[in-house]
């Protein structure tokens with residue numbers, strides 16, 4: 001490896017090939033390369049684990065084309081092999097040029113699909129990065145084996161919530177087939193675990209088939225934004241309330257989708273339905289840069305209310321913007337005095353509302369089981385447990401925090417955000433603002449986690465600026481519409497998240 005220029009640590013053709021490609025392989029003397037190959041091939045496999053790993057790695061770096069080598073590599077995958085080793089040999093396999101036959105294709109499919117189960121057993125933390133890397137690996141495996149996609153779909157381990165992200169990497173035809181398979185599984189198993197990947201995959205099928213299934217998941221807060229993005233692609237008037245609810249989102253992408261959907265629906269002048277638009281407009285006054293969004297909201301307001309407003313949005317600070325839009329609120333308050341309160345009250349972070357709720361809670365009456373259901377429904381589960389946790393582990397949280405502080409952390413997530421969880425605001429060259437946690441950074445771009453189940457990819461060339469934000473990825477309003485009993489249940493459940501008792505205090 002050293003003689004051939006050593007590991008390539010930067011700008012590998014794929015992120016997973018960092019450490020599996022060489023810096024100067026192309027300039028190497030072909031005779032030397034042949035000598036190296038001839039010396040290496042008989043070394044693999046040996047009785048030495050490390051020799052195996054490294055000789056396979058070097059053969060992968062050289063993109064060896066020996067037919068029998070593929071079979072030997074495939075023999076490294078078994079029920080007992082560790083997932084780390086499996087991935088190593090899958091990456092190696094993807095670089096080798098030898099011919100694939102049906103047996104090999106099957107073995108690759110089984111190794112890939114087996115990873116999820118193996119990792120689950122070990123309770124290792126699998127981050128977004130892992131899915132990104134495995135996805136990249138799959139793309140490279142597919143490039144060398146046209147039968148692999150079909151083999152994956154046929155494999156009986158394929159239909160598993162943990163494999164949906166793999167389906168996302170297949171070609172369109174196979175993605176559609178996968179979507180059909182997962183849809184059938186959803187219909188059979190009411191407990192099938194949903195994910196943002198699943199919502200995206202299903203959106204390949206006709207709206208008439210999948211939108212009803214997605215609507216059925218509306219009570220799951222963690223999926224709402226992903227679902228809204230899909231429903232907005234083919235807006236239906238039955239979803240009007242959902243699009244209006246979506247206007248509370250912090251994500252520009254979701255706001256644009258909901259506003260666009262409302263544009264396409266028949267005009268609706270119900271005064272109550274103007275309130276979410278006005279509230280959004282009010283919120284956008286705080287962000288002078290969001291001029292395009294404000295214009296969109298205003299146009300929609302004009303259409304729905306049937307009242308033209310002469311607004312000249314030129315101010316660059318929020319105080320003046322507030323004055324600019326004041327006539328809109330004056331008009332609305334005069335027309336609908338009964339609704340005027342709704343404009344400013346019951347905000348997601350109105351302390352008066354929350355204090356009233358908390359004061360009514362009988363903390364001694366909590367039921368952990370019901371609390372767990374709320375934990376799942378309100379998406380706490382999506383962000384705080386399992387392999388892709390975006391937020392901190394909540395084990396022991398009820399002992400680390402006083403009850404008041406705990407409720408504060410849940411109701412006002414952005415009051416105190418640990419540095420590790422700060423979001424970034426990324427402005428793209430065409431003026432879009434994307435706010436989220438940078439989940440993956442590679443040579444050509446970023447993947448930004450913008451919500452519990454939504455991500456946005458941005459190419460490096462499209463990034464105009466990247467600034468830290470003080471806001472939390474955890475959204476406001478997660479306890480909205482809960483009754484005092486529900487809050488007691490949730491608290492009771494959080495109290496049960498105790499660390500495993502490893503070191504019992506000695507008496």
Ligand code: HEC
Nearest residue numbers: 378379380383391392409413417421451452472473474478
């Ligand atoms: C979109 C993802 C997301 C959702 C949904 C979410 N959280 Fe969070 N949560 C986070 C992140 C990220 C942090 C860390 C940053 C912060 O403190 O706000 C956090 C922090 C917390 C904290 C503070 C923990 C600590 O150690 O500082 C608590 C408590 C908490 N969340 C509880 C909940 C509960 C209860 C729910 C459901 C009602 C919930 N979260 C839903 C992402 C989420």
